[in-house]
Amino acid sequence: MADDRRKPMRVGVLGTGEVGRRLAAGFRGRGHAVTIGSRDPDKPELRDWLAGEGEGIEAGTFAETAAGGELLVLAVLGDAADDVIAAAGPQNFAGKVVIDAMNPLDFSGGFPPKLSISGEDSLGERVQRALPEAKVVKAFNTIGNPYFVEPSFSEGRPTMLIAGDDPDAKRTVTDLLADFGWPDTVDIGGIEGSRELEAICIAWVKIGGARGKWDHGFKLLTG
């Protein structure tokens, strides 16, 4: 259905940890041209991945990845966001849909983590402020990365909650999410909704810690 609805895009995923790899593979699997960005695109573990699970994905520097992508995904650790945006070049995000899949997790006090940005701010808002000409959409941050693509639970599909200031960008992300196997995306409003979505990440992590397993996700029931 994706191919009927949308042309393949050039997608740049910034970050080569599990979150970045899962998302890069997800976009590649849906027919998009994907570059994955790293501080060191030649590092052996990345090359190994590109030769295996990451087949068909290109690697580049953060700047190359950001410059080349029509749609960009921020998928680094929350604490690295500022540095990665600086390395990627803020101008390379201008006018583009930017998916913020990050969480500002502070593990300095052990498990469970706390939010390193909270109160009247959030990482999503900070990213939008750092990239005022980008259309930042918070997504993928309230579920573990094994569920990014075709999530399935015994009682059905979970709900993706998203937030962002640009309605068109949220429609684009909602369509992409449908292709990823998330038929139910709920838009909670402007990018300041990242405050709630990042808190929901903490709740997700605490539930995993309490259960001792990580096979859980939220669904919005209606009607």
Place this chain on the structure above:
Amino acid sequence: MADDRRKPMRVGVLGTGEVGRRLAAGFRGRGHAVTIGSRDPDKPELRDWLAGEGEGIEAGTFAETAAGGELLVLAVLGDAADDVIAAAGPQNFAGKVVIDAMNPLDFSGGFPPKLSISGEDSLGERVQRALPEAKVVKAFNTIGNPYFVEPSFSEGRPTMLIAGDDPDAKRTVTDLLADFGWPDTVDIGGIEGSRELEAICIAWVKIGGARGKWDHGFKLLTG
């Protein structure tokens, strides 16, 4: 099933708004002896309610209600919590399970509300600090009050998320929730989890605003 498992308790519900009334009626309907506490227990609208939907429920001052209850419920507006606790007498909460169903909502900027307490604090934590000898359990704050009792959605029952420092108190609340028609309660940890649960309230409210209706709730999918 409730009657097999548990003796009726004396329950004191502080607050006569919709949240307090729904909870008071819920406890009454499950065979408990319920007092509902108000600044003015003789006010006509409360008397009207007690003569109708609230039949069988007693009314008292905050202090009478807190002194008489074996289990207490804080169900006033979040901003009123400090005053109501002071009026009720902090000593009247000592040693008791106290359900905090409140949210610190700030509507001063219009809709959607923001949290008036956020960052490295929450109303739940504040209540626990104000009542150090009470066993505070955050519950009922992530769903609209029409769903407090026997919640039902087309795709099933929602999940109640709770937080608190006392494991026994959380077991008591989990059992009570099962009687209320919430078979699935998930404990996210200590009372500092109120940070997440209060943020989830904001998400719930924003989703209602976006959908233009309020028939929604969260379910945790697993496995």
